[in-house]
Each structure stands twice: as C-alpha cells, then as structure tokens.
Amino acid sequence: xxxxxxxxxxxxxxxxxxxxxxxxxxxxxxxxxxxxxxxxxxxxxxxxxxxxxxxxxxxxxxxxxxxxxxxxxxxxxxxxxxxxxxxxxxxxxxxxxxxxxxxxxxxxxxxxxxxxxxxxxxxxxxxxxxxxxxxxxxxxxxxxxxxxxxxxxxxxxxxxxxxxxxxxxxxxxxxxxxxxxxxxxxxxxxxxxxxxxxxxxxxxxxxxxxxxxxxxxxxxxxxxxxxxxxxxxxxxxxxxxxxxxxxxxxxxxxxxxxxxxxxxxxxxxxxxxxxxxxxxxxxxxxxxxxxxxxxxxxxxxxxxxxxxxxxxxxxxxxxxxxxxxxxxxxxxxxxxxxxxxxxxxxxxxxxxxxxxxxxxxxxxxxxxxxxxxxxxxxxxxxxxxxxxxxxxxxxxxxxxxxxxxxxxxxxxxxxxxxxxxxxxxxxxxxxxxxxxxxxxxxxxxxxxxxxxxxxxxxxxxxxxxxxxxxxxxxxxxxxxxxxxxxxxxxxxxxxxxxxxxxxxxxxxxxxxxxxxxxxxxxxxxxxxxxxxxxxxxxxxxxxxxxxxxxxxxxxxxxxxxxxxxxxxxxxxxxxxxxxxxxxxxxxxxxxxxxxxxxxxxxxxxxxxxxxxxxxxxxxxxxxxxxxxxxxxxxxxxxxxxxxxxxxxxxxxxxxxxxxxxxxxxxxxxxxxxxxxxxxxxxxxxxxxxxxxxxxxxxxxxxxxxxxxxxxxxxxxxxxxxxxxxxxxxxxxxxxxxxxxxxxxxxxxxxxxxxxxxxxxxxxxxxxxxxxxxxxxx
Numbered sequence: 001x002x003x004x005x006x007x008x009x010x011x012x013x014x015x016x017x018x019x020x021x022x023x024x025x026x027x028x029x030x031x032x033x034x035x036x037x038x039x040x041x042x043x044x045x046x047x048x049x050x051x052x053x054x055x056x057x058x059x060x061x062x063x064x065x066x067x068x069x070x071x072x073x074x075x076x077x078x079x080x081x082x083x084x085x086x087x088x089x090x091x092x093x094x095x096x097x098x099x100x101x102x103x104x105x106x107x108x109x110x111x112x113x114x115x116x117x118x119x120x121x122x123x124x125x126x127x128x129x130x131x132x133x134x135x136x137x138x139x140x141x142x143x144x145x146x147x148x149x150x151x152x153x154x155x156x157x158x159x160x161x162x163x164x165x166x167x168x169x170x171x172x173x174x175x176x177x178x179x180x181x182x183x184x185x186x187x188x189x190x191x192x193x194x195x196x197x198x199x200x201x202x203x204x205x206x207x208x209x210x211x212x213x214x215x216x217x218x219x220x221x222x223x224x225x226x227x228x229x230x231x232x233x234x235x236x237x238x239x240x241x242x243x244x245x246x247x248x249x250x251x252x253x254x255x256x257x258x259x260x261x262x263x264x265x266x267x268x269x270x271x272x273x274x275x276x277x278x279x280x281x282x283x284x285x286x287x288x289x290x291x292x293x294x295x296x297x298x299x300x301x302x303x304x305x306x307x308x309x310x311x312x313x314x315x316x317x318x319x320x321x322x323x324x325x326x327x328x329x330x331x332x333x334x335x336x337x338x339x340x341x342x343x344x345x346x347x348x349x350x351x352x353x354x355x356x357x358x359x360x361x362x363x364x365x366x367x368x369x370x371x372x373x374x375x376x377x378x379x380x381x382x383x384x385x386x387x388x389x390x391x392x393x394x395x396x397x398x399x400x401x402x403x404x405x406x407x408x409x410x411x412x413x414x415x416x417x418x419x420x421x422x423x424x425x426x427x428x429x430x431x432x433x434x435x436x437x438x439x440x441x442x443x444x445x446x447x448x449x450x451x452x453x454x455x456x457x458x459x460x461x462x463x464x465x466x467x468x469x470x471x472x473x474x475x476x477x478x479x480x481x482x483x484x485x486x487x488x489x490x491x492x493x494x495x496x497x498x499x500x501x502x503x504x505x506x507x508x509x510x511x512x513x514x515x516x517x518x519x520x521x522x523x524x525x526x527x528x529x530x531x532x533x534x535x536x537x538x539x540x541x542x543x544x545x546x547x548x549x550x551x552x553x554x555x556x557x558x559x560x561x562x563x564x565x566x567x568x569x570x571x572x573x574x575x576x577x578x579x580x581x582x583x584x585x586x587x588x589x590x591x592x593x594x595x596x597x598x599x600x601x602x603x604x605x606x607x608x609x610x611x612x613x614x615x616x617x618x619x620x621x622x623x624x625x626x627x628x629x630x631x632x633x634x635x636x637x638x639x640x641x642x643x644x645x646x647x648x649x650x651x652x653x654x655x656x657x658x659x660x661x662x663x664x665x666x667x668x669x670x671x672x673x674x675x676x677x678x679x680x681x682x683x684x685x686x687x688x689x690x691x692x693x694x695x696x697x698x699x700x701x702x703x704x705x706x707x708x709x710x711x712x713x714x715x716x717x718x719x720x721x722x723x724x725x726x727x728x729x730x731x732x733x734x735x736x737x738x739x740x741x742x743x744x745x746x747x748x749x750x751x752x753x754x755x756x757x758x759x760x761x762x763x764x765x766x767x768x769x770x771x772x773x774x775x776x777x
Contacts, residue, residue, distance in 0.1 A: 061409065062540050091120070099507070111500075115499055119137045120512070121510070139568050140512065144464075148465065153465065154465040157182075157454075159412065160184075163519075164417045171422035176439075188451055191377070192378075200624070200631075201630075206538045206539055216367045218246045223372050238278065248281040248282075287759060290385050294388040297358050298388065298391055317396065327630055335633045362392070372409065391631050400617060407538070420595065439590075439594075440574055455482065475667040477756075479742065479746035480742040493508035497515065531545045541613050559581050617629070641710065654733045654765060655732050657733075685722045705721070708761055743763060
C-alpha cells in the first residue's frame, strides 16, 4: 500500500478462508492477551450465556439453551475481554491528560486505555477531569434538573446494553420528572422496524423463535452480515444449511460469513479444515433498492397466482389466510398490477430475471423466515420497505405458523428489552395508563424527542441537560460536527460508562463521567448478589449474574446510579428509589405491574432459560386498528434527494453505506483489521467497484476525500480515505463508521421512523491532498 499510510502494517490482502474457524480462535487469544485479562477472569468465558452465568454483553442473538460449555463467539469474547481487562483509567490518568490532548487520539486508542474507576467531573480551569464523590455527582445533576424552566429541556439517552431493571427505573424517574425525551439507540438502528411492523402485523418484534429455525425450509437474509455483527447466528445458519434449507443472502456486499463458515465448536470441521456452505443464492440490490426488489417479488408472486387461476392449478397465494386474517389485499394487488416492471428493475438494480427467480424460490418454500438487519432500516424508504416485506410474507401465510415468520435481528444485547420496559419517546396511551395506575402519578403524554430531534434541540438551546445511560452518543450519531455543536452547547452532560470514549471529551459546560459495573461483574446490593434481565431478538427474557470482581471498589451499578440521581432530584416520590435499587426483584415486581406481558416476572424468569415474551402476531392475533394483518400500499419514489443528486452529478455521484469492520462493535473499535474484507492495520478505506474507479479517473491505492451532497448548502466532508477495489454494485461505495458519520446529514432520515439514512448517503469523491488525519472525526 501507499507509503503515506501512517501504519506500517497496513495492507489490503484478500481473505480466502471460510469465516470463523482457526482465524476466530486466534483472535480470541489475541484479545485476551491484548487486554491483559487476569488469569482468574478466563473462567468468565465458561459462564457466558449459561444458566448460572451472565448474558453476553455483545449482540442480541438468542442462545438456544443457555447450557453449551462454549456458547460464545469471537466478538462475544472481545466484548468480555474489554470488560475483564486489567487496564485502568484512574484519576491519575485524567490528571496527566487534558481533554484537548485526548481528543487527538483515535477511537481505538481511547478504547485501549481500559476501565474507568471513579466518578469524575470536568474542571474547565485545567481542562481535565477530577474526582468527585458520588453524592456530589448526584446533587450536581439534581441541581441542573431542578432549575430548568421545563423538564422538556433535558434529554435522557439510553444504550441497548442497559438491563431491563436499569432501563425501567430510568424511564420511571424521567417520567415522574416530567418528560418523554428518550432518544435511544433504537432510533438509529431498528426504529424503522418498530414503526413499520405495527402497521402490518401489530407489533414491532420477531414473530419467530429459535425453534422455528429448525422447521423452516427457506431463509431470506436481508441487509445483514452475521459473521461480524452477530456471529452466533452462523451456528444456526450452519445447521439450517446442513439439513437442506435454501438460504438466500440479499445484500449489496457478498459477505464472506454467508459464503462458507467453519464452526470453531465443531472438532471435525476444525481438524479437517472443513467448512459449511451457508447461502446458496446471492441477490445484490443497489443501496436503497430493497423496496423495489420486494415489490417486484410480490408482483411476480401475484402474476404466478393469476396464471394458476387461469390454468386451474393450485393457488400460489394462501387465499384462506388472506381471507380470514388480512385486510387491504385488494388495493395492494391492484397496485402491484399497475406497477411497471421497468421502474422496479431500475430502482432495485436487479434484473427482472433475477427478481423472478427469487420469487420462484419464495413460492417453493413451505415455511419461510425473513430476517433483516440495518441494511433495510437505514434508508429514506425503510418503513415502506419493511412493510413490503410483511406484505410479501402475508401473501403466502408465512406469519404465525411453525417454521415461518419475521425476524428483525437487533444489535446491542438488550436494545429490544429497553423498548419493552418503556424506553420510548412515543409511548402508547395504554402503557402510560398502566404506569399511572401502578405509581399514582400522571406521566407526561406529549411525545418527546428522538435522537435526531435531540441533536437539533441541543443546538438551538431547547435542551441544556443531556444524560446518557451508556453508549457513545458523540460518535454513534449522524452529522458529527453538528452533534458535537449540540453537546457543547449544553449546560451539563452526564455519561454512565465502563470505558473512556469520545463522548466524554465532547462535553457541556459542566460534565460528569460516572463509571458503572459491567455485566460480567458481581453486582452486590445490601450484601446480596443481584441478577439483571434482558430480552433477545426472539423475545426470550432471561436473567444474568456477573461473576468477576468489579474493576474498582468505586464502581456502582447502572440501577444504583439511576436511583441515586432520582432520589437527589425527586426525593422518595412516588417510590423509594433507593429501596428499589437495593433489591432488583422489587424492580421486576414493579415492571410486572406496569408492563403488559411481564406478569409473575420473578417466577417466570427464574426458570432455566427464562421465558418467551408473548408476541400476539405469532399466534395470529393482530393488534392493528382493523384487528387483522394489514396489507399496506406504497409507491416507489422517484424524486428523492438521492434521485435529484444523481440527476445533477450523473456518474460522478456515489451512494455510500456506512458499515462495521470485523474488529468493532457499534462504535467500540477493538482493533484495526477487517479480515473477511481483506483490510488490515487501517480503517480509513472506501470500497469501490472497479468500473466506477475507471469512470471517476481513480485507481485502487489512491487517497480521496469524501463530500456528501445535500440540499442545505452545508459542506460535510471526511478526509483521507484509501480506495480499495471491491465487488460492490456499480454506483455504490462502502466505508466504516464512525469515520464516515460526518457525511450523514442530520435531516436525512427515514420517513416515519426518523432513523438516519446511514446506508444511502449521496457523496462525491475528490483526490486527496491532505495529510493523514489522526482521529475519526
């Protein structure tokens, strides 16, 4: 590679092996050594996802039995290793490093410093963080909250790794305080799912369990890269492939983990260097083309049913299911018949013959599961895309029967549970009514701000206190420069965290860092070890107990910190916050009173493996306005900002998707390699098709600056990216986040859901003349 790359180990080297296998084992060892994990903490791995252990703090993929000796994956080990690390960020560290100097470090370098050990407060006189007592920290937050003119001048962010207990107590405190300003990580990932599915099947959750994976004969995987984002899913996919399930990968990138997989827990595959073929069909729409692709498949299914009727052959549609369980089909079918094929082909980027072949695979399936990740949810048209997928599945009755259904695959380990227990800026009347009855107070009824709205409100002075229960808000969010402006415009920013990240350095006029226990650590309250509960992607709720000694005697649990702030702000009303935080079973009793579906919570979660949180549509009960599954008509838009940019710039315009490397989880960067894509020792790369390089006058190995094209006249840029030739659809490029988050315009969001369009950003590339940049933003 170019000698101008600042890392001498940086290289581009195609990866020719199957996913996982010995490469994953090697990375497990490297992670444990790099983090200097103490010997006694190695046992942590043998308690991960066990009945008497802790739930993996990584992804939300479910565990079949919570009983396998080695029920963990490479990325799960990385998540555990960075919690179990022996490296520490102490008050001495902060005394030696100004915030200004730390801002010059990369996100990877910040992560490498280790675990936070004591509560810290920002001192503007020295530009450093200094120790503060827990009681003083709580009082500082309370003082700021009490002097606001309105509770709506504060925003309360939530990361997806917070437990049900912490999240419920958090939302209760905030609603008693008086606001629904709950920006959360769901707003940036699966909010399009949460807003789209209720309009079709009545609930924004999975309609399947892992048992259905054993019964399906066809699997559609949309916009996912399991090998990197939820590796344990590959074990299920491997078993499906080995019993002959047709697996179709629908994604612009042909990801290695969906080609071949070597199971590290299979002695035969490991010793023979064998592997299992996963997907047998790859369909590669252009970015933002999934709605048109799905509508094309639905159109062809309808055409095939029309032919069957004419020939007197068996119906292709499940007419009985549609008649008994659905409404709106006639209007939907009429819209499909009017839809021109040429528009579907042009907008999807997939040839008609390929669309029809995909339809035939779907028609042959007797039990079809459709799964998806953020490849479907982060576009302007994401909500109608997900509703079109629901339409397609309803056409053949593939919802609410064994082996078939919808499976949105969530990211962080409890992002779904957080939403279930009340982290929602648009709470339902039913939920608020139950909360009011359980705790004898009137919760606020007006909708609060989501993530994008919160950033705008911070920038214009409508939000002056920002409190984050986990996460890395400064780097996870779009339009980085404007997000930073908003955070710096606050009077107070507060972050509950396990490790140092950039959000602690992009702060308000006053700022607190409050260190928390990790999920792997023993949480003792009043002399009793506490368990916390989480909900996975298939709605299984189970309990988790830490086993490691806390990284510092000064750490407190998220639940205890929330209770401390609530008590300092509200006193003991309408509950005794401190008493609740001393016994998490009492919080679960409160959840049982407040959240439908959690009745007898403590008893049910104590059973091995936990319990399934009921999903009505799984039983073909439809909680929609019509009390039936609803077909939704949607048009293919042809005059979006992306279309207008294309008309203006022609072939010079590229559409960017932001993506993770294999060595990161969300904004946490574990290392600088993305081995399945052949990238080593670096992150500032952009993947481009060979023919696009020719058209643009570039060559692989050159350096470019990226500029987003938006209609507000603001220049958004990300400098110094290495061009890497890659098999990606023409006109599309890919690069890692958070490095490319500065290019996502703040007001470029999915219709209805408000999710940032991080998978369809119109950009231009120009040859770089800048020096290498030292940090992500």
